[in-house]
Amino acid sequence: MTETTLTAIRASDEHAARLAEFSDHYADIQRRRAALDAEEARLLARSAAYADAFADATVPAIFPPAERQALSRRSTCAALAMATRTPEQTVQRATNDAERLVNDAPAVLESLEAGRISARHAQTIIDHLSDVPTAGRAAFLAEVLPVAEESTNANLRRRARVLRERLHPESITARARRSEADRRVEFEPAADGMAWVHLFTTAPIAQGIIERVEAAAAESRSAGDTRTCAQLQADALAALALTGVTPDDVASSPVLPHPIEVQEHIKPTVQITVPALSMAGVSDAPAMLDGYGPIDPETAARIAVNAPSFTRILVQPETGAVLSVGRSQYRVPADLQRAVRLRDGTCRAPGCGRRARACDLDHSVAWEDGGTTEVGNLACLCRHHHRMKHLPGWNLDHGPGGVLEWTTPDGKHHRTEPDPAPF
Numbered sequence: 209m210t211e212t213t214l215t216a217i218r219a220s221d222e223h224a225a226r227l228a229e230f231s232d233h234y235a236d237i238q239r240r241r242a243a244l245d246a247e248e249a250r251l252l253a254r255s256a257a258y259a260d261a262f263a264d265a266t267v268p269a270i271f272p273p274a275e276r277q278a279l280s281r282r283s284t285c286a287a288l289a290m291a292t293r294t295p296e297q298t299v300q301r302a303t304n305d306a307e308r309l310v311n312d313a314p315a316v317l318e319s320l321e322a323g324r325i326s327a328r329h330a331q332t333i334i335d336h337l338s339d340v341p342t343a344g345r346a347a348f349l350a351e352v353l354p355v356a357e358e359s360t361n362a363n364l365r366r367r368a369r370v371l372r373e374r375l376h377p378e379s380i381t382a383r384a385r386r387s388e389a390d391r392r393v394e395f396e397p398a399a400d401g402m403a404w405v406h407l408f409t410t411a412p413i414a415q416g417i418i419e420r421v422e423a424a425a426a427e428s429r430s431a432g433d434t435r436t437c438a439q440l441q442a443d444a445l446a447a448l449a450l451t452g453v454t455p456d457d458v459a460s461s462p463v464l465p466h467p468i469e470v471q472e473h474i475k476p477t478v479q480i481t482v483p484a485l486s487m488a489g490v491s492d493a494p495a496m497l498d499g500y501g502p503i504d505p506e507t508a509a510r511i512a513v514n515a516p517s518f519t520r521i522l523v524q525p526e527t528g529a530v531l532s533v534g535r536s537q538y539r540v541p542a543d544l545q546r547a548v549r550l551r552d553g554t555c556r557a558p559g560c561g562r563r564a565r566a567c568d569l570d571h572s573v574a575w576e577d578g579g580t581t582e583v584g585n586l587a588c589l590c591r592h593h594h595r596m597k598h599l600p601g602w603n604l605d606h607g608p609g610g611v612l613e614w615t616t617p618d619g620k621h622h623r624t625e626p627d628p629a630p631f
Contacts, residue, residue, distance in 0.1 A: 239323025246321035252306035259284040284416040287616040291556045308334045329356040344375035421445045548586045557593035558622040564588040572606035
């Protein structure tokens, strides 16, 4: 055996040993993470049980029993969310999942605790378990848990879906009809002036939409359009949604309209904050579209031209001070309400992002306790946090400049401040 061969063998052995070190360490980290996830599930399940047990003692009797329990749970979840800077809905969903895991699938929880499966495996199992009839749950768990302990989560999802279908007593037709009630559209902001629109609908409708935009994109492409297929499909869907026009509708023009042309058809009630110098055309500072964030001034101007109801908020570029709110152009309640909503932007509870325009205007010091109706005593609170603020253990102090100091039932303090002017 040559020296070169021996060197290669030694290098290979060292490489294998180092890879083994990495893989063993990585696997150990995953096991410890799984054990922590199991510990979290047990804690959340206990917190829910505690909230239920003490609902009558912590929520005023003016609420009916079922509502007292719900408010007690939401209050507990809110305290946990604020302590960890986590969205409340995330904590609520995690608590519901934890209860199912602890109460309905203890063997899965034990496997998670031992590090034999991950939290994703456990989530997949309980998601499918909720639709399995009680009589078939033991058989379902007995079959899917071994799969989870020896395969990827993707494979587990496939196997669980097939098994769930086999065990489900209700026909897929009945389930599909019930699921159809959940159809909806969701808006998700993205970076650089872009955004996602998610449509949740029946599979045939979704497939029909895809086929139509693909056909429209292909026709436009064959007519010489140089946009990519992905761009053409996106533009086809935008044209269909906003104008009802695709190449199928206009035989004389197979080329799809450009997004700039489609924007001409947007006639929203919008609120755009624009730097004064940008409106004058001597600055390219971004505008702020309510509910989204920064957009380029040119796009803001195009949308504003077509808005029948529009608030143009001018701010001084050096200080950010509000110069004008264009009262004559936007249908709004009283000036005071507009000023508070403009200042707050969203619900002022820690971690809540509900838009100010969908919130209640709350007197921080109640009117019946001598509170005044002024900017310094008003804050935007969503209906949920407005009600929660009045539960025992919760306290809100309103400081100068719109600073809110929250105290939660666990004695922790949280501070929220209005967002600064964006420019």
